[in-house]
Amino acid sequence: MYLKTFVMIVGYLAPYFLLMFGYIQNNWIYLAVSIVMGVFMAGIGFGVMHDAIHGSYSKNKRLNNILGEVINLVGGAAINWKIQHNVLHHTYTNVEEYDEDIDSPSFLRFSPNSKRRLIHRFQFLYAWFFYGFLTLNWATVSDFSSLYRYKKMGLIRSASSRSFLYHLVKIIVFRSAYFIYMIVLPVIFTEFSLLAVVGNFLVMHWIAGFILSCVFQPAHVMESSPYSDVKGGDDIPNDWASHQVMNTVNFAPKNRLLTWYVGGLNYQVEHHLFPSICHIHYSKISRIVKATAEEFNLPYNVQPTFRSALWYHMKMLKQLGRA
Numbered sequence: 001m002y003l004k005t006f007v008m009i010v011g012y013l014a015p016y017f018l019l020m021f022g023y024i025q026n027n028w029i030y031l032a033v034s035i036v037m038g039v040f041m042a043g044i045g046f047g048v049m050h051d052a053i054h055g056s057y058s059k060n061k062r063l064n065n066i067l068g069e070v071i072n073l074v075g076g077a078a079i080n081w082k083i084q085h086n087v088l089h090h091t092y093t094n095v096e097e098y099d100e101d102i103d104s105p106s107f108l109r110f111s112p113n114s115k116r117r118l119i120h121r122f123q124f125l126y127a128w129f130f131y132g133f134l135t136l137n138w139a140t141v142s143d144f145s146s147l148y149r150y151k152k153m154g155l156i157r158s159a160s161s162r163s164f165l166y167h168l169v170k171i172i173v174f175r176s177a178y179f180i181y182m183i184v185l186p187v188i189f190t191e192f193s194l195l196a197v198v199g200n201f202l203v204m205h206w207i208a209g210f211i212l213s214c215v216f217q218p219a220h221v222m223e224s225s226p227y228s229d230v231k232g233g234d235d236i237p238n239d240w241a242s243h244q245v246m247n248t249v250n251f252a253p254k255n256r257l258l259t260w261y262v263g264g265l266n267y268q269v270e271h272h273l274f275p276s277i278c279h280i281h282y283s284k285i286s287r288i289v290k291a292t293a294e295e296f297n298l299p300y301n302v303q304p305t306f307r308s309a310l311w312y313h314m315k316m317l318k319q320l321g322r323a
Contacts, residue, residue, distance in 0.1 A: 011040035034200035038207025046263035075139035120321035134209035218313035219268040244272040250302040251309035
């Protein structure tokens with residue numbers, strides 16, 4: 001875990017410092033390092049921040065809190081992720097109105113229980129492009145709107161001992177610092193124009209958002225997921241554990257490199273059942289989980305490869321657009 005943390009953070013920061021110290025002067029090289037930063041930005045989310053905010057990175061609570069704040073380094077907000085992901089998504093997986101992972105803009109449809117529009121017929125083609133805007137949306141708009149929404153829902157106090165105002169000021173301060181070091185400083189101290197800096201900033205975010213979406217979306221938006229035809233998540237027909245198993249999909253369990261990079265999030269079933277266990281143990285406990293699911297006549301959904309997971313996710317997007 002510590003080595004991965006070092007690799008991901010250094011992999012993200014090293015290209016930035018190469019840029020700032022004048023080692024990158026060619027536009028094509030700048031584009032290449034922006035893509036690299038996007039890859040490691042997603043890696044920080046998978047392998048560092050995700051475990052830390054779940055409290056599963058270490059037994060040391062302080063270390064978890066410190067590493068969870070790394071999300072500020074890449075334009076996110078720990079409090080929002082904790083509520084949106086830990087509280088809502090992990091409790092109400094695939095439940096419309098509560099699971100914000102399927103709460104999509106009007107031109108996308110991730111749930112059979114949401115309104116279908118004519119444009120959705122083509123979402124299996126165009127959704128992939130919009131997946132790339134995930135983290136940019138967090139950095140610019142949704143972190144602020146989400147915080148206000150969570151305040152109205154009374155979730156901030158339940159997830160944190162700090163007040164709404166504290167978290168709002170914290171997001172403003174860290175987000176300002178983020179845009180200063182990512183955009184303002186490169187414009188001032190490098191030879192690249194504002195247009196080039198902003199353009200490469202967008203490329204970095206698009207790469208990170210696309211990678212994150214391509215890992216998280218096939219874990220739940222699949223033909224095997226029954227969803228729950230309820231509003232508000234109060235009357236889920238199955239117990240919590242059964243609901244998680246039925247609405248979650250593993251993929252590429254034998255791909256060790258992918259498992260390393262995505263922080264074990266290709267073992268989504270195990271992660272949803274045991275979010276407080278560090279991801280390095282998922283492959284070992286998966287055999288127990290699979291046997292237990294079979295014992296209780298529950299599906300243990302798994303796609304053999306990452307490619308097949310993406311393929312069946314695309315099929316589900318097509319199905320949701322036409323039925």
